[in-house]
Amino acid sequence: MKMLMTLTAVLLSSQVFASAPEEVVMKDFEYTNKYELALRQTKHSDKGKAFPVLLEYAKYGEKLAQYMVGTFYLSGIGTEANPTEGLIWIGTALEQRTAEWQRTYDNITAKLPDDQKAMLNDLVKKRIELYGVQAQKMSCRNEAAVMGSNKRYHVCTKIRDGAQRVTVVKYPNS
Numbered sequence: 001m002k003m004l005m006t007l008t009a010v011l012l013s014s015q016v017f018a019s020a021p022e023e024v025v026m027k028d029f030e031y032t033n034k035y036e037l038a039l040r041q042t043k044h045s046d047k048g049k050a051f052p053v054l055l056e057y058a059k060y061g062e063k064l065a066q067y068m069v070g071t072f073y074l075s076g077i078g079t080e081a082n083p084t085e086g087l088i089w090i091g092t093a094l095e096q097r098t099a100e101w102q103r104t105y106d107n108i109t110a111k112l113p114d115d116q117k118a119m120l121n122d123l124v125k126k127r128i129e130l131y132g133v134q135a136q137k138m139s140c141r142n143e144a145a146v147m148g149s150n151k152r153y154h155v156c157t158k159i160r161d162g163a164q165r166v167t168v169v170k171y172p173n174s
C-alpha cells in the first residue's frame with residue numbers, strides 16, 4: 001500500500017502542474033441533466049456504466065459524485081479496484097461533512113499506520129486543491145432535511161450565476 005500511495009503522489013503531482021486549468025461555463029440544465037442521469041443509473045443492476053460520468057462530475061466538485069467514485073474504486077465497480085484512489089476521493093468528498101461518509105472513511109483508514117495516514121491526508125489535500133469546493137466554484141450550507149424540520153444536513157452545490165449557468169474548472173491530462 002505504501003508503494004502504491006507514493007506512486008499515486010508522484011503521478012498526481014506531475015499531472016496537476018502539467019497544464020493550466022480551463023474554465024468552462026455551461027447552462028444549468030445541461031450540467032444537471034447529465035449528472036442526474038448518471039445518479040439514476042447507479043440504482044440499476046449495471047451501475048458501473050455510470051462511473052465515467054460520475055468521475056467527470058467528481059472532478060467538477062460534486063461531493064456525492066466524489067463519494068460514489070471513491071466507493072466504486074474501492075469495490076472495483078465500473079473500473080479497476082484502486083483502494084488508494086478510492087480513499088482519496090472519499091476524503092475529498094468529506095468537505096461536505098456527511099457523518100455516514102466520515103464513518104466509512106474512518107473505518108477503512110483506522111488500521112493504517114501513521115505514515116500512510118499522513119501520505120493519504122497529503123493526497124486528499126492536493127485533490128481538494130483541484131476538485132474541492134473553492135477550486136470548483138461551489139457553496140456549502142446547512143439545509144433542512146425536510147421542510148419544517150430542525151434536522152440539518154451540510155450540503156455543497158455548484159454556484160449558479162444570474163443566467164442559471166455553472167462554471168467548471170477542467171484540468172487537462174487529469
